[in-house]
Amino acid sequence: MSFILSIETSTPICSVAIHKEGELMANTDLFLEKSHSNSLTPLIEELLQHCDLNMSDLSAVAVSSGPGSYTGLRIGLSTAKGLCYALDIPLLSISSLDSMTSQVINFDASENICYIPMIDARRMEVFYKVSGHNLKGIEKMSNLIIEEDSFNNLIESYNKVYLFGNGSLKAYELLKNVSDKFTWIKGIDPTAKFYGEMAYEKFKQEQFEDLAYFEPNYGKEFYSPKSKKKSFLDLNR
The missing domain is CATH 3.30.420.40 (ATPase, nucleotide binding domain)
Known part of the structure; x- marks a missing residue:
């Protein structure tokens, strides 16, 4: 058990x-x-x-x-x-992206469709991955600044492109004017x-991670801006 x-x-x-x-x-x-x-x-x-x-x-x-x-x-x-x-x-x-796609994988019984889960990365940038109707990956996870032509290759190849996740609404608002093949699914996290x-x-299948070395894929490098406040050392130079 x-x-x-x-x-x-x-x-x-x-x-x-x-x-x-x-x-x-x-x-x-x-x-x-x-x-x-x-x-x-x-x-x-x-x-x-x-x-x-x-x-x-x-x-x-x-x-x-x-x-x-x-x-x-x-x-x-x-x-x-x-x-x-x-x-x-x-x-x-x-x-995280696969866990989102698994929630909607039975949303459409058609085969010529794809799913794009999106996690907000601020402004017009998202983390995303493209999967087919059987959860098979079409495009690997990446980060992207959304533009009107971002998914032109997909609307040429698929009948429907489903967008969901907390970064998807801003993408849909831009892409819905490009093609009616884009469909937004609300409330998927x-x-x-x-x-x-x-x-x-x-x-x-014993696909275990190494406790010592495993790190998550953050999508992009972590950036911590330098504080504008003067430090104790700066004040004493």
Whole structure:
């Protein structure tokens, strides 16, 4: 019997779920403008208690491999690694973009369609990935500044192009004037609830991450602007 704890913190939604052999037992999603650090551990403890499980009952921990918020991903991964190390259980990674696509994969039964999950990267930039009707990747995850001709190759090849995620509305507002093949799906965000089947499949195939070296794909390099305030050293030069 396998119990997998899933953690998703790539966006302002702090999401935790527990699956039993791929089937959802319980999940909690909290929308947080501030850091996930104060809420994540209590959510995990409450969820385990709700499922009448102990930490020692967990078989693995699944965590977002990105892309998304640098701080959010670091908090989720640090918590997941700590649990895996303490419990001596494997670490699994799940793409935030794939977890979004899995929510809408049965939205359209047609085959000549594609799905583009988008996570906001500020202004007109998004993290995205293009998948087919069977979740098969068409274009790998990347970051992109949306322009009117960004997906011309897709509208030439597919009957429908579905956009979703917290970066998709700004893209749709621009692209809907280019072609009526673009369709926006509202209310789709990365959530641990939809990690179940993907995480369980990786668990069975022993596709584990290295606890020491695994890092999420942030989508682009982290940039921390230099403070304009003068430091103590500057004032004393």
